[in-house]
Amino acid sequence: MTTAIAPAARTHLDWLESEAIYILREVAAECARPVLLFSGGKDSCVLLRLAEKAFRPGRFPFPLMHIDTGHNFPEVIEFRDRRVAGLGEELIVRRVEDSIARGTVVLRQAGDSRNAAQAVTLLEAIAEFGFDACIGGARRDEEKARAKERICSFRDEFGQWDPKAQRPELWNLYNTRTHPGENIRVFPISNWTELDVWQYIEREQLDLPSLYYTHPREVVRRQGLLVPVTPLTPVREGEQAERLDVRFRTVGDVSCTCPVASDAASPADIIRETAVATLTERGATRLDDQTSEASMERRKKQGYF
Incomplete structure (x- = not known):
């Protein structure tokens, strides 16, 4: 049987x-x-x-x-x-x-x-x-x-x-x-x-740009966000650049996309961070979305x- x-x-x-x-x-x-x-x-x-x-x-x-x-x-x-x-x-x-x-x-x-x-x-x-x-x-x-x-x-x-x-x-x-x-x-x-996206990335073992994972980067604090210091987004008068471990939750135009402080080095790490996040990825990282709906x-x- x-x-x-x-x-x-x-x-x-x-x-x-x-x-x-x-x-x-x-x-x-x-x-x-x-x-x-x-x-x-x-x-x-x-x-x-x-x-x-x-x-x-x-x-x-x-x-x-x-x-x-x-x-x-x-x-x-x-x-x-x-x-x-x-x-x-x-x-x-x-x-x-x-x-x-x-x-x-x-x-x-x-x-x-x-x-x-x-x-x-x-x-x-x-x-x-x-x-x-x-x-x-x-x-x-x-x-x-x-x-x-x-x-x-x-x-x-x-x-x-x-x-x-x-x-x-x-x-x-x-x-x-x-x-x-x-x-x-x-x-x-x-x-x-x-x-869901990050759980799927982990399950399917998808390759991604390295920016999605923690890396040291020079940033300034502006409008409540961490703005990357680049030729397009230089340090302004009165701002102080600092080097932090960050990652990007979304990768768009350099001029408006900001990282978040993070030591997440793998999809599993990011899943744990995302599960307790209180802001959406755009709300937390996009300068051009800081005005209104x-x-x-x-x-x-x-x-x-």
Whole structure:
């Protein structure tokens, strides 16, 4: 007589992974020209692993794209190129610097943050390639305006987003239909939290840019944040630079992304830190999110991812 072995219980990560893979396959099947946005950050690294599970051993049914502000951390750009080369997938890079040269982006000062200006370059790239779906790693727990997005978030022919006029997504049914010129932003890990992301990174043993782990760095204290000392963010009059052990919870534009004090050297260490964190990663590390919810929401209405 043989004894049946009960299957192992599915964890919350298994359910989140299954949902995200289903969304990726649905978009690939329904959309004519999707693209996956890959910056080299932790959330987009998770998206790449999900895409591998959804479509390997075949090639991805979409290219990868990065909107480069020109003010990215060099460690992240090096990681981005190395990761894409290892996958053997197509990477499209479009630069805010080129939009500035064309005159479609105008900064008040040369040293201004280019973070919000990415929206213009992204919309130009969407028009250039005819993308009807942009897949990204935004999550609802990051910021209040992001929490208003659907999984498939519709943009009109001008790239505009209206949070009051979104399509229903009852019973996990996603409406991806668009007219020429329109597109949708797709967020397969929208229901994940920062803690889920790090637990998945640990489980899948994902490689990440070194900035996510503790390292010594010169910083100044500004607006309640630790601002890295760089040529783009120099020490101001009256400030005192100090060298601390820090890590980045998110890696964006150098001009607005700040680290946190930390000695976490592994995903397990970061999971323990994240479990007791009281601020979201953007709220604790982004200078450009220190004003009000309307600031992010206004940028998203104009095309910001």
